[in-house]
Amino acid sequence: MTAKSAAAAARATVYGYPRQGPDRELKKAIEGYWKGRVTADTLHRTAAELRRSAWRQLAEAGVHEVPTGDFSYYDHVLDATVMVGAIPDRHRAAVKADALDGYFAMARGTQEVAPLEMTKWFDTNYHYLVPELGPDTVFAADSAKQVGELREALALGLAARPVLVGPVTYLLLAKPAPGVPDDFEPLTLLDRLLPVYAEVLADLRAAGAEWVQLDEPALVQDRTPAELNAAARAYRELGTLTDRPRLLVASYFDRLGEALPVLAKAPVDGLALDFTGPAAGNLDDLAAVGGLPGKRLVAGVVDGRNIWINDFERSLSVLGTLLGLADRVDVSASCSLLHVPLDAAAERDIEPQIARWLAFARQKTTEVVTLARGLARGTDTIAAELAANRADLASRAGSPITHDPAVRSRSHAVTVADTRRSPSYTERSVAQRAHLNLPPLPTTTIGSFPQTGELRTARADLRAGRIGTAAYERRIEAEIREVIAFQEKAGLDVLVHGEPERNDMVQYFAEQLTGYLATRHGWVQSYGTRYVRPPILAGDISRPEPMTVRWTTYAQSLTSRPVKGMLTGPVTMLAWSFVRDDQPLSETARQVALALRDEVNDLEAAGTSVIQVDEPALRETLPLRAAGRAAYLAWATEAFRLTTGGARPATQIHTHMCYAEFGDVVQAIDDLDADVISLEAARSHMQVARELAEHGYPREAGPGVYDIHSPRVPSAAEATALLRKGLEAIPAERLWVNPDCGLKTRGWPEVRASLENLVTAAREVRGQLSSGAF
Numbered sequence: 001m002t003a004k005s006a007a008a009a010a011r012a013t014v015y016g017y018p019r020q021g022p023d024r025e026l027k028k029a030i031e032g033y034w035k036g037r038v039t040a041d042t043l044h045r046t047a048a049e050l051r052r053s054a055w056r057q058l059a060e061a062g063v064h065e066v067p068t069g070d071f072s073y074y075d076h077v078l079d080a081t082v083m084v085g086a087i088p089d090r091h092r093a094a095v096k097a098d099a100l101d102g103y104f105a106m107a108r109g110t111q112e113v114a115p116l117e118m119t120k121w122f123d124t125n126y127h128y129l130v131p132e133l134g135p136d137t138v139f140a141a142d143s144a145k146q147v148g149e150l151r152e153a154l155a156l157g158l159a160a161r162p163v164l165v166g167p168v169t170y171l172l173l174a175k176p177a178p179g180v181p182d183d184f185e186p187l188t189l190l191d192r193l194l195p196v197y198a199e200v201l202a203d204l205r206a207a208g209a210e211w212v213q214l215d216e217p218a219l220v221q222d223r224t225p226a227e228l229n230a231a232a233r234a235y236r237e238l239g240t241l242t243d244r245p246r247l248l249v250a251s252y253f254d255r256l257g258e259a260l261p262v263l264a265k266a267p268v269d270g271l272a273l274d275f276t277g278p279a280a281g282n283l284d285d286l287a288a289v290g291g292l293p294g295k296r297l298v299a300g301v302v303d304g305r306n307i308w309i310n311d312f313e314r315s316l317s318v319l320g321t322l323l324g325l326a327d328r329v330d331v332s333a334s335c336s337l338l339h340v341p342l343d344a345a346a347e348r349d350i351e352p353q354i355a356r357w358l359a360f361a362r363q364k365t366t367e368v369v370t371l372a373r374g375l376a377r378g379t380d381t382i383a384a385e386l387a388a389n390r391a392d393l394a395s396r397a398g399s400p401i402t403h404d405p406a407v408r409s410r411s412h413a414v415t416v417a418d419t420r421r422s423p424s425y426t427e428r429s430v431a432q433r434a435h436l437n438l439p440p441l442p443t444t445t446i447g448s449f450p451q452t453g454e455l456r457t458a459r460a461d462l463r464a465g466r467i468g469t470a471a472y473e474r475r476i477e478a479e480i481r482e483v484i485a486f487q488e489k490a491g492l493d494v495l496v497h498g499e500p501e502r503n504d505m506v507q508y509f510a511e512q513l514t515g516y517l518a519t520r521h522g523w524v525q526s527y528g529t530r531y532v533r534p535p536i537l538a539g540d541i542s543r544p545e546p547m548t549v550r551w552t553t554y555a556q557s558l559t560s561r562p563v564k565g566m567l568t569g570p571v572t573m574l575a576w577s578f579v580r581d582d583q584p585l586s587e588t589a590r591q592v593a594l595a596l597r598d599e600v601n602d603l604e605a606a607g608t609s610v611i612q613v614d615e616p617a618l619r620e621t622l623p624l625r626a627a628g629r630a631a632y633l634a635w636a637t638e639a640f641r642l643t644t645g646g647a648r649p650a651t652q653i654h655t656h657m658c659y660a661e662f663g664d665v666v667q668a669i670d671d672l673d674a675d676v677i678s679l680e681a682a683r684s685h686m687q688v689a690r691e692l693a694e695h696g697y698p699r700e701a702g703p704g705v706y707d708i709h710s711p712r713v714p715s716a717a718e719a720t721a722l723l724r725k726g727l728e729a730i731p732a733e734r735l736w737v738n739p740d741c742g743l744k745t746r747g748w749p750e751v752r753a754s755l756e757n758l759v760t761a762a763r764e765v766r767g768q769l770s771s772g773a774f
C-alpha cells in the first residue's frame with residue numbers, strides 16, 4: 001500500500017442517519033398506527049419514503065456508500081433480536097400472529113405481557129431494548145428486513161452497505177431471560193449465534209451487498225480476556241466464510257484498546273474506528289499495532305454525538321497520519337448520526353452568527369464529504385470550505401458568548417473551601433434537626449406532582465400567545481395551591497411545590513441561563529417514538545435572575561411546613577444537553593454550578609430551609625472505560641459540592657438519583673456530602689439501603705418505598721414492610737420515607753392513594769419504634 005493510493009481512493013460514508021424525517025413523520029405514523037388511525041400499509045409506505053429521501057439526501061451530498069438497515073420502527077437492537085430469531089417465549093404467539101404487532105408488543109408490552117427491558121445505549125441518551133437469552137435460546141436467521149432495505153437502496157442505483165449490530169456486542173448487551181439464573185452469560189451462546197450471522201451475510205451477499213458493516217461498540221469497553229477471545233473467534237469464523245460480502249467491523253464511543261490488535265489480526269476486510277473525544281487514542285494505538293495492512297480503514301473524524309462544526313484542519317491532519325496505516329482510508333462521522341438532530345438549517349431562530357457554529361446530521365454529512373474530497377484530491381480542492389471553516393471556528397473562539405470575562409474570572413477564583421460545607425455533617429445535622437423539628441422517619445416526595453393535561457395546555461397556550469404571562473402564572477399558582485393542600489392533608493412532613501411550571505427538569509433551567517440555546521426542531525430519538533430536544537450549552541453560563549424562587553416562596557407562603565426548593569444539578573444539566581467541545585467538561589460544569597450556587601443562596605435568603613439538587617445523570621455519564629472514571633467523578637462531585645457548598649449549616653441539602661444499582665458510584669455519592677439522598681429502591685426491595693450501609697454511608701437516606709414506574713398503588717402494609725427492611729440497614733434517625741422518583745408521569749388518583757398509604761406506613765413504623773417494637 002502507498003499513502004498516495006490510499007488517499008486517492010478516499011470516500012465518504014456514514015453509519016446511520018436520523019430516522020424520524022424532517023417533520024417527525026415516522027413518530028406520527030407509528031403512533032397513528034398504535035391508535036388505529038394509520039394502516040400497516042400506510043405506515044410501511046411512510047417508512048419506505050423516509051428511507052428513500054434520507055438515502056437520496058446522503059447521495060446528493062456526495063456520500064459514496066449509504067447505510068441500510070439502520071432504519072427502525074423502534075430500535076435497532078430489537079431489530080437484531082428479530083433478525084436472529086431470539087423472540088422471548090412470552091411474545092412468540094403475538095409475533096407469529098402478526099409480525100408488526102408482535103414487534104411493538106416486544107417494545108411496549110401489552111395488557112398481558114411485559115415488554116423487553118429498556119436501557120441506555122452505552123453513554124448516549126438513546127435507549128435500546130435488552131435482548132433476553134438463556135441456555136435454551138434457539139437462534140434462527142430472519143434477514144428479511146436487512147435484505148429488503150438493501151434492495152430498496154440498490155434499486156435507487158446507490159452503493160449501499162448494510163449495517164448490523166455485531167454478534168459479540170449483541171450478546172454482551174443481552175441479559176438472562178426471566179427464569180434463567182442471573183449468572184448465565186449470554187456470550188456462551190456465541191457458537192450458536194455465528195451460523196445465524198453467516199446465513200444473514202450470505203443472504204445479503206446474494207442480494208447484492210459488496211460490504212456489510214458489523215457494529216461492535218461493546219468492544220470499546222473494558223473487556224476480559226475471555227471476551228476478547230470470543231471476539232477473535234467470532235471474526236475468525238465470519239472472516240473465513242466462503243460465501244460472504246466484505247466485512248467492515250465498526251467501533252465507536254471510545255478507543256478499542258485491547259480489542260484493536262484482536263480485530264486488526266482478524267480476517268476481516270476493514271475496520272471503522274472513532275478518532276474523536278476519548279477515542280482519539282485510537283490513532284497511537286493503530287500506529288502501535290503497525291496499522292491495518294491490506295485493510296480498509298473508515299476514519300470517524302467528525303463527531304457524531306455533538307452538534308458543533310468540525311475542525312477541518314485537525315481532521316485532515318489525523319487523516320493524513322492514517323494514510324500511512326491502511327490500504328484505503330475512508331471518512332465518516334464517529335458513530336451513527338442517529339444521536340444528533342437532522343438539520344441545523346431549520347433553526348431559523350438561532351442568530352446567524354451562532355448558527356454557523358452548528359452542524360446537525362445534514363451538515364455533518366457535508367463535512368464528511370468535504371474531508372473525503374480534500375483527502376482524495378488535495379486540500380486545494382476544498383480551499384473555500386477550509387477558509388469558511390477557519391472563519392467559523394475563529395468566530396466561535398473569539399465570541400463574547402463563549403468568553404464572558406465575569407464568568408471566567410469567577411470560575412478561576414473558585415477555591416477548595418468553596419466546595420466544602422462547613423461544619424461537618426454531624427454538626428450540621430444538629431442545627432438542621434433543631435431548625436426543622438421533623439418527626440422520625442420524615443416523609444417527603446421527590447419534587448414533581450402529576451403533569452396534568454391542563455398544565456400542558458396552559459404552557460401551550462402561553463407559547464402560542466393565547467394567554468398572557470399573568471394568566472399563565474395564575475394557573476400555575478392554582479396548581480401549587482392544590483398540591484400543597486393535598487400534602488398537608490395527607491400528612492407529609494417536607495412538602496414540595498410540585499414543579500407544575502417545568503416542562504422538563506433540564507430545559508426549564510436552560511431556558512433561564514445565559515449561555516444556553518434552545519432549538520425548535522432539534523429532535524433526537526430517546527427511545528421508540530419518544531424524541532427529546534436537548535438544549536445546547538453553547539457559551540459561558542450565567543444566571544441573569546433567580547429561576548425558582550418565585551414558585552418555591554409562593555408554595556411556602558401557603559403552609560407552615562417546610563417546602564423543599566428543587567434544582568437540577570450541574571452534572572445532569574450537562575448530561576442531558578449538547579455541551580460545548582471547546583473546553584473541558586469540568587470547566588463547563590463549574591460554570592453551571594456557580595449559577596446554581598447563586599440560586600441556592602437566593603432560595604435560602606427567601607426562607608427555604610430544605611433544598612434538593614437532583615443528579616439523576618451522575619451515574620449514566622460515567623466514562624465507558626474504568627480508566628477515565630476517577631477524573632470524571634472528581635469534577636462531577638466537585639461541581640455538586642460547589643453548587644451546595646455555600647449553604648448555611650441549618651439548610652438541609654437533599655439530592656436524588658433514579659437508579660437502584662450504583663455499587664460503582666457509592667463512594668462518589670458519599671463525596672457529594674448531601675445531608676439527605678433519595679434513591680430508587682422499591683423494586684429491588686431496599687437493596688440500595690443495604691449497599692449504602694455496607695459502604696458505611698454516614699448521612700440520611702430515603703430509599704424509595706413507592707414504585708412510581710407503574711400505576712399500581714402500593715398498600716400501606718407493603719410500604720411498612722419495605723420501611724422495616726430499610727431499618728435493618730439504616731438507623732431510624734437517618735431514614736426518610738419517600739417514593740422512588742418524581743410523580744410527573746402518574747395520575748392524581750394513584751398518587752393520592754399511594755402517598756396516603758406511604759404516610760400511614762411511616763406513622764405505623766414510628767409507633768412501633770416508640771413502643772420499642774424494634
Ligand code: GLN
Pocket residue numbers: 446447448505566614615616656657658741742743744
Ligand atoms: N425533581 C424531579 C422530579 O421529581 C426529579 C426527577 C428525576 O430525578 N428524574 O420530577
Ligand code: ZN
Pocket residue numbers: 446616656657658659740741742
Ligand atoms: Zn428520579
